[in-house]
Structure formats: structure tokens, C-alpha cells
Amino acid sequence: MMLNIRDLRVSFQNESGSPTEVVHGISLSLDKGETLGIVGESGSGKSVLSLATIGLLPKTAKPTGEILFNGDDLLKMPEKRLSQLRGSKIGMIFQEPMTALNPAMRVGNQIAEGLRLHRSISRAEAQAEALRLLDMVQIPDAKRRIESYPHEMSGGQRQRVGIAIALALKPDLLIADEPTTALDVTVQAEILDILDDLVSELGIALILISHDLGVIARIADRTLVMYRGNEMEQGETERVLRQPGHDYTRKLLSALPRRARAGLDFTSPAPGEAP
Ligand SMILES: Nc1ncnc2c1ncn2[C@@H]1O[C@H](COP(=O)(O)OP(=O)(O)O)[C@@H](O)[C@H]1O
Ligand SMILES: [Mg+2]
Structure with missing residues (x-):
């Protein structure tokens, strides 16, 4: 396994001195050529989990557990090696490319x-x-676009540039935290398809984080559902969508527009819902 997170907990030290735990024992693993989706509403701990995985938690955060990356525990790694890793093996794509x-x-x-x-x-x-x-990130007319400034580009094109910058370092692992949230729906789909192609063409591992189960459903092989820092369930995306093992997952599913749900091709409707 390229990435193996075991029982990760993250606490923040607040002013009064008592720590508040916001990630409560998350475990996951990921290999080359795989996409793991992490979904949950705002405040679930998705970003804290991803920051821990690239060693960018703020100083007030205390992580425990293990984050094994190619066998080395990132939580025990000196900052110098961590920053080398960030510059080469682990890339990050953010919500707002600007x-x-x-x-x-x-x-x-x-x-x-x-x-x-x-x-x-x-x-x-x-x-x-x-x-x-x-x-590679399908910027149309790249020969001309290479001379552009960011403000001359659309949000979708800027996000493509953000992906290109992350790819430039030839990472083994790419973490995309709400990469399409700021974009129009059609552009969202294009960006997700590009990420999906990159995973299969380059054999990288992708962690795709979103509050929107529709985004995750589009390209994630496996899905981790989080709520308030806890794992609600984790498994093959197909299975999570067709046979959600938790009420919270059903709630996320029912929040999707009906047409998106139809696109997900559920065999069994959620309880209390007309087929
Ligand atoms: N720097 C911080 N200091 C204290 N608490 C934080 C900090 N960053 C995040 N949190 C808390 O951790 C929890 C999870 O936040 P976050 O990971 O950003 O959620 P998500 O990305 O799922 O929306 C929230 O309750 C948030 O308030
Ligand atoms: Mg977040």
C-alpha cells in the first residue's frame, strides 16, 4: 500500500488549554491507480485529515496514530523530509485555484x-x-494560453493550471480538496474526468474530497463517508451508493438532485422513498 492511515486522531489546543478532538480515529488505505473519495458535510474533518496527510496541520494541532506513506510514518518525519515529500511525492489541489x-x-x-x-x-x-x-490537463489552445495571466482565464482553466502545477512534480499521490466546488456543474464534470484520466494514465493515487456525493460518485473507486470527525462507513463506491450502510449516507444520497441519483443507477431506493 502506498498510503496507510491508521487510527488518525487530530486535536486542536484551544485558548483555555483543553484540547478538542476533531478527527476521531480514521483509518484508510490507498494504492497507485486508485481513487478514494472522502465525503461529508462541512465541518466533518475532511480538510484536517488531508492537511495531516501532507504534513501541513497548523502548530496548534496534535495528530496521533500513523500515516504511513510508502512505509514511512509522516507523523514522525522531520519537517525537512516532509517538505521534500510535498515538493515531489505528494501534490495538493485546492478549492480556489487563484x-x-x-x-x-x-x-x-x-x-x-x-x-x-x-x-x-x-x-x-x-x-x-x-x-x-x-x-495533458486539456487547456484548449495551450500554445497561446501558456502566455496568459491567471486573471485572463476562467475558473475551470485556472483549476486546470492548478492541476498542471501539481502534476509537474510527478507526485505519486494527489490530494484534491473540494477541487470543483467553486465551478459550474459542466466545468466540474470536465475537471473530474481529467482527474480520472490522470489516475489511469499516470497510475497516481488520488484522494478526492467533496461535500457532494455526486462528485465522489463520478470517479471514486472507494468512498469514505465522514461525519463530525468519525467514519460513518467506507467501501466500494458502488456498494456505498447502492446499499448505504448508514443513515447519514442515505441522507447525503437523498440530497442529490433526482437526475443525478438516476445517473448513479441505484437498484434499491432508500427506505421511505418511492422507486
Ligand atoms: N485551525 C483550527 N483550529 C481549531 N479548529 C479547527 C481548525 N481547523 C479546523 N478546525 C475544526 O475542525 C473541524 C473539522 O474541520 P474541517 O476539516 O475544515 O472540516 P471539512 O473540511 O470537512 O469541512 C471543524 O469543527 C473545525 O472547526
Ligand atoms: Mg474542507
């Missing part, structure tokens, strides 16, 4: 800069690689 981009720099240069920071390649090689990455 915050991850430099507004004053052409997108091609931003991708190339990241490349040159981690690999000794020439400026021209880095530009060529940036172009290849923009093609």
Missing part, C-alpha cells in the same frame, strides 16, 4: 518555475514541459 497561483506571473512561467526548482533542466526544456502539462 489562491495557489501567482496573479503577477504568466501561467507557463509558474509551471516552469516549479519544474526548475526540483529538476535541473534548462529554461527551454521547462517551457516545453509546461506546454505538455497544459495539453
Whole structure:
């Protein structure tokens, strides 16, 4: 297993000095070429879990348990090695791509800069690689777009650039925390399909986090349902959707628009719901 999280708990130290636990013993595992979806309403602990996995929890957070990445426990790793790992093996994609981009720099240069920071390649090689990455995330007219500034692009295109920047480091694991939440529905679907293609083409592992079960259902092989820091259930996405093992999952399912639910192709309706 590439990633193996065992009994992860995260507490925050608050002003009064007493710690508050917000993630209560989560375990999960993930291998290359797999997508794990993590779903739950706002405040479930999804982001805290993902920050723990890239070693970016705030200083006030106390994690316990194990986060084994290729056999090494990230919770015991010195900060220097952790930041090397973040720059190479583990990539992150955020909800609002604008915050991850430099507004004053052409997108091609931003991708190339990241490349040159981690690999000794020439400026021209880095530009060529940036172009290849923009093609890979299906930016139309990439040759011209490589010269654009972030504000000249749509939200969906900026998110593609965010993915390209994360991919530039050739990560083994990509963590996408609400990557499509700020986007229109049709653009959401495009971005999810790109992520799905990357998982199969590059054989990376993807953790896809969303409050929207419809987003998770689209591409996740397995799904972890969280509520208030607890695991409600975890399993093959098909199974979770068709035979939810928890009332909370049924609640998330019933919150989906009817057409989306139809698209999910349920064989058995949730109790109390007309077929
Ligand atoms: N820096 C922090 N200090 C204290 N509590 C925090 C901090 N970050 C998150 N929390 C708390 O942890 C819980 C989970 O938050 P979060 O992981 O952001 O939820 P989600 O991403 O599922 O919406 C929430 O109750 C939130 O208030
Ligand atoms: Mg969050």
C-alpha cells in the first residue's frame, strides 16, 4: 500500500488549554491507480485529515496514530523530509485555484518555475514541459494560453493550471480538496474526468474530497463517508451508493438532485422513498 492511515486522531489546543478532538480515529488505505473519495458535510474533518496527510496541520494541532506513506510514518518525519515529500511525492489541489497561483506571473512561467526548482533542466526544456502539462490537463489552445495571466482565464482553466502545477512534480499521490466546488456543474464534470484520466494514465493515487456525493460518485473507486470527525462507513463506491450502510449516507444520497441519483443507477431506493 502506498498510503496507510491508521487510527488518525487530530486535536486542536484551544485558548483555555483543553484540547478538542476533531478527527476521531480514521483509518484508510490507498494504492497507485486508485481513487478514494472522502465525503461529508462541512465541518466533518475532511480538510484536517488531508492537511495531516501532507504534513501541513497548523502548530496548534496534535495528530496521533500513523500515516504511513510508502512505509514511512509522516507523523514522525522531520519537517525537512516532509517538505521534500510535498515538493515531489505528494501534490495538493485546492478549492480556489487563484489562491495557489501567482496573479503577477504568466501561467507557463509558474509551471516552469516549479519544474526548475526540483529538476535541473534548462529554461527551454521547462517551457516545453509546461506546454505538455497544459495539453495533458486539456487547456484548449495551450500554445497561446501558456502566455496568459491567471486573471485572463476562467475558473475551470485556472483549476486546470492548478492541476498542471501539481502534476509537474510527478507526485505519486494527489490530494484534491473540494477541487470543483467553486465551478459550474459542466466545468466540474470536465475537471473530474481529467482527474480520472490522470489516475489511469499516470497510475497516481488520488484522494478526492467533496461535500457532494455526486462528485465522489463520478470517479471514486472507494468512498469514505465522514461525519463530525468519525467514519460513518467506507467501501466500494458502488456498494456505498447502492446499499448505504448508514443513515447519514442515505441522507447525503437523498440530497442529490433526482437526475443525478438516476445517473448513479441505484437498484434499491432508500427506505421511505418511492422507486
Ligand atoms: N485551525 C483550527 N483550529 C481549531 N479548529 C479547527 C481548525 N481547523 C479546523 N478546525 C475544526 O475542525 C473541524 C473539522 O474541520 P474541517 O476539516 O475544515 O472540516 P471539512 O473540511 O470537512 O469541512 C471543524 O469543527 C473545525 O472547526
Ligand atoms: Mg474542507
